[in-house]
Amino acid sequence: MFIHLSRQSGQPLYLQVADQLRTKIENGDLVPNTRLPASRVLAQKLRVNRITIVNAYAELETEGLVVTRVGSGTFVAVGQDMPQSNNEVSLPWPNPLPPPRQWNASLMLAEMMRQARQPGIISFANGAPANEFLPVNEFRRSFNEVLRRDGATALQYEEAVGYQPLRDIIAGYLQQQDIQVTGNDVLITAGCQQALDITLRVLARDDNSVLVVEDPCYLGLLELVTAQRITPIGVSLDDHGLQTDRLEQIILRYRPRLIYVTPTFHNPTGVTMPLERRRALLEIALRYGISILEDTTYNELRYQGEALPTLKSLDTADLVFLAGGFSKTLAPGIRIGYLLVPSYLRERLITIKQTTDLLTSPLNQRALHAYLQSGHFCQHLDQVRMVYKERRDAMLAAIKQHFPAEASWRCPQGGMYVWVNMPTTGPTATDLYLTAINYNVAFAIGSVFSASGSFSHALRLSFVTHTPQEIEEGIRRLGKAWKELLARHARVAASANYQPTLHIL
Ligand SMILES: Cc1ncc(COP(=O)(O)O)c(C=O)c1O
Missing domain, CATH: 3.40.640.10 (Type I PLP-dependent aspartate aminotransferase-like (Major domain))
Known part of the structure; x- marks a missing residue:
């Protein structure tokens, strides 16, 4: 099985993987019940981040082409033409419910959290309170x-x-x-x-x-x-x-x-x-x-x-x-x-x-x-609120300075998060995540919070766990990662005749 990936094509890597696997499934090269390689293994072979593969599998799962069996792996789904299970009840009226969604976001998030915990990373990804206030x-x-x-x-x-x-x-x-x-x-x-x-x-x-x-x-x-x-x-x-x-x-x-x-x-x-x-x-x-x-x-x-x-x-x-x-x-x-x-x-x-x-x-x-x-609780809350407010303000100021002018966000009156909508004409939050990790900064991608898989260009940034200086540095790095991605997209658009890199599975 071959998968060809090109970092110059402008198409996100996870979509390249998903597209090629989809073609193989539709052509019958991958038959129902075939077990796909574990995401870690495939990621190593293709020399990409594991999230790329997790995302590719999630994409195919949403389309009903593969299924994840907990503890067993990801398998090519049994097609519509196969006999249905006897347990299926056919309703005498149109079922108004959308088809059940196989939730893969937690796997994606777990992998992101793992990466976000690597030493040296400024992580805005998780929803924990600041350690120093425990x-x-x-x-x-x-x-x-x-x-x-x-x-x-x-x-x-x-x-x-x-x-x-x-x-x-x-x-x-x-x-x-x-x-x-x-x-x-x-x-x-x-x-x-x-x-x-x-x-x-x-x-x-x-x-x-x-x-x-x-x-x-x-x-x-x-x-x-x-x-x-x-x-x-x-x-x-x-x-x-x-x-x-x-x-x-x-x-x-x-x-x-x-x-x-x-x-x-x-x-x-x-x-x-x-x-x-x-x-x-x-x-x-x-x-x-x-x-x-x-x-x-x-x-x-x-x-x-x-x-x-x-x-x-x-x-x-x-x-x-x-x-x-x-x-x-x-x-x-x-x-x-x-x-x-x-x-x-x-x-x-x-x-x-x-x-x-x-x-x-x-x-x-x-x-x-x-x-x-x-x-002690009242005093503790007063102190936490004061410090978190400073951190929120530091994050909002840094976003204003380093994010693209077309990005939008609100000032939360409390809580832990700033939600940023990046321009939908640009790279997705997943692309940004994968680039940002190389700059040692992490966040949570918006789509994991959606029952419908929406918000592909949104970022959730937790502002409570870092000092204002670290926040400024982390957001600066994110802004830089964004610019790098945009430049890469522009280069690709300019060069129509590139040669794809070939990786062999
Ligand atoms: C909205 C919301 N509800 C519930 C929880 C779970 O909180 P607990 O740790 O108290 O179980 C969280 C944790 O992130 C949360 O964000």
């Missing part, structure tokens, strides 16, 4: 205090619903935000991710069930949706978040069970939904009796402007499930989040939590409780 000493004290005070109890099994004093303190904090709850309404989870997982399992899991998501959307949610065979329907965002005027049409067409939304400092775009839009969203959800899963992961990381009421605090009909956690504000490693559960679903949600992992670490729950009681 409260190591305070937690050392909290753990010691808990072990001294509670001894073996802190290391035992206990109720799945969570450590009551922690539930109470979280409820108290939510009451300050005008949410009418008590500790009994709080379910402690393993991070906010588990709160999302449990809610989906109860509210949306069912063959053909549909979930409305923002497009783009938090990747971890898209992964849950794929794992649970739920169909995500993306609604686009504008400067005010999810476009509620498009929502009604989607509800009527797809009959979703649930709407997942991050109204404040959305991941990945950073946008915040103003009060009127929050009200409009609730009003539509109420009219059609659809629940809302509100993700408040970034709410406390506000750098300017007034805090807005959560959807939950505006909700008078028990439609909203609020999920939150301490990963971005305190420490992702303690893995503690929470879900506010309406009384009519409490038992079911607790049962699912119990079935999933029995309970969240009692030691970590107690240590977090001791930490919150110590009163």
Whole structure:
């Protein structure tokens, strides 16, 4: 099998690989069930970055030409002319759902994250808080205090619903935000991710069930949706978040069970939904009796402007499930989040939590409780907000200076990310990523956050983990990588008669 690659052709390398594999599949040179070489192996042979191959396979997977079997590899798909499985049910009416998407973004992202962790790389790729703000000493004290005070109890099994004093303190904090709850309404989870997982399992899991998501959307949610065979329907965002005027049409067409939304400092775009839009969203959800899963992961990381009421605090009909956690504000490693559960679903949600992992670490729950009681949290948040704001401003200034004039971005009022739309006439974010890595700078490419694979020219840049000087340097390198790519494209356009390089598999 030959694959010819040309770095001068102007066509991204991953598309060259995908095109040639597609031709081989369509010609019958690669027959159904043929196992394609592992991405790492093929990347080595072609002397390209592994992401190039991951992207090429993802492209073919989206077209239904190959399938990825977890743990086994990527195979040429069995064609449409082959007998269908007996499990396929044919519907007597047209199925309004788009075909299920094989989610390959996580593989792509995992590879990017691996590269982004290489020494010397300035990485804007991940969504972790800054290392220097992880409260190591305070937690050392909290753990010691808990072990001294509670001894073996802190290391035992206990109720799945969570450590009551922690539930109470979280409820108290939510009451300050005008949410009418008590500790009994709080379910402690393993991070906010588990709160999302449990809610989906109860509210949306069912063959053909549909979930409305923002497009783009938090990747971890898209992964849950794929794992649970739920169909995500993306609604686009504008400067005010999810476009509620498009929502009604989607509800009527797809009959979703649930709407997942991050109204404040959305991941990945950073946008915040103003009060009127929050009200409009609730009003539509109420009219059609659809629940809302509100993700408040970034709410406390506000750098300017007034805090807005959560959807939950505006909700008078028990439609909203609020999920939150301490990963971005305190420490992702303690893995503690929470879900506010309406009384009519409490038992079911607790049962699912119990079935999933029995309970969240009692030691970590107690240590977090001791930490919150110590009163350090407010001070910690003030400090983090001050430093992250400086870093955000440094990033915005550097983008303005080093990115092309046609690029567009918003100033997020909080959170961790700047979302940049690069000119769609230029190289894709994947191309830029592959070039930028050679300049020792990394970011997250936009398309991994989209249920529809859109945003091929968008970049998500996390601004919290580097100093302003490093941010300026990283963005300068990105701007340079962009210019290099543009120049390469221009050279290719100018020279029509190039000789392709031949690599042999
Ligand atoms: C919007 C959003 N929700 C949930 C999570 C998961 O958070 P946790 O670490 O608390 O599980 C993340 C993490 O990046 C996120 O961005």
